[in-house]
Amino acid sequence: MVEYAAAEATTPNRHRDRMRYDVEAVHSILDAGFLAHVSFTLADRPQLIPLAFGRDGEHLYMHTSSGSQLALAVRASGAEGFPAAVAVTHVDSLVLSRSAMHHSMDYRCVIAHGPLTYVADPAEQLHAYRVIIDHLVPGRADDCREPNPKENAQTAVFRLDLDRVAAKIRDHGLDEDPADLDLPHWAGVVPITTTRGPARPDTGQDTPAYLTKWLDAS
Numbered sequence: 001m002v003e004y005a006a007a008e009a010t011t012p013n014r015h016r017d018r019m020r021y022d023v024e025a026v027h028s029i030l031d032a033g034f035l036a037h038v039s040f041t042l043a044d045r046p047q048l049i050p051l052a053f054g055r056d057g058e059h060l061y062m063h064t065s066s067g068s069q070l071a072l073a074v075r076a077s078g079a080e081g082f083p084a085a086v087a088v089t090h091v092d093s094l095v096l097s098r099s100a101m102h103h104s105m106d107y108r109c110v111i112a113h114g115p116l117t118y119v120a121d122p123a124e125q126l127h128a129y130r131v132i133i134d135h136l137v138p139g140r141a142d143d144c145r146e147p148n149p150k151e152n153a154q155t156a157v158f159r160l161d162l163d164r165v166a167a168k169i170r171d172h173g174l175d176e177d178p179a180d181l182d183l184p185h186w187a188g189v190v191p192i193t194t195t196r197g198p199a200r201p202d203t204g205q206d207t208p209a210y211l212t213k214w215l216d217a218s
């Protein structure tokens with residue numbers, strides 16, 4: 001099994017038994033999502049921004065308006081990059097315990113630590129757009145118009161190299177105190193699922209094969 005090295009930045013105080021550093025777990029959690037929450041500090045103020053993302057091997061790509069605060073900060077950071085952390089989270093179940101304190105969730109979560117680096121190379125920018133769009137729905141990048149120069153100028157692309165990254169997974173359901181087992185309260189696990197579709201075509205076109213495949217996979 002290929003693993004990311006556990007680093008101080010990726011080692012929690014609590015529940016280290018739930019941490020996973022293997023590449024397979026990290027990639028599968030990233031690939032099952034398309035929304036990242038990006039945290040960073042600007043002018044001593046903590047910030048958190050949700051962004052679409054795409055993964056290409058050991059790189060995450062994101063983009064924003066070139067006028068956004070994050071874009072300006074990443075661009076100004078040069079080759080060193082801008083410190084940030086990125087989280088991708090899936091909630092698989094609500095865990096409803098007999099006790100208030102043992103309510104929980106089963107989840108899969110990846111946190112990757114930056115830096116975010118600005119992508120200035122036009123070829124890599126175009127590649128990043130395709131990665132982000134194909135991460136949404138595989139095959140989609142070939143079924144849309146490429147960005148024109150004006151759109152490109154309005155957009156900043158960043159890259160985060162997966163290095164200081166780890167997953168945390170909770171998947172064991174209820175965690176009851178033995179003394180609570182005879183309490184009359186309902187207890188159990190409520191699975192949470194995300195469904196896809198049905199797709200609503202804009203102009204009555206047939207659904208393309210890549211989209212049907214993606215819808216059927218949910």
Ligand SMILES: Cc1cc2nc3c(=O)[nH]c(=O)nc-3n(C[C@H](O)[C@H](O)[C@H](O)COP(=O)(O)OP(=O)(O)OC[C@H]3O[C@@H](n4cnc5c(N)ncnc54)[C@H](O)[C@@H]3O)c2cc1C
Pocket residue numbers: 009010011012013014015089090091105107108109110111112166167168
């Ligand atoms: C959907 C969801 C709901 C949660 N709800 C709660 C809650 O209500 N209360 C609670 O105490 N905890 C909750 N957690 C767990 C929480 O995210 C932290 O893992 C936990 O609080 C551990 O804190 P710490 O101080 O030990 O970690 P820290 O020392 O703050 O973390 C150090 C590093 O460990 C890694 N790490 C920590 N947590 C995670 C994670 N979740 N996924 C991936 N890497 C991680 C990161 O790299 C982080 O920078 C939840 C997690 C998820 C995904």
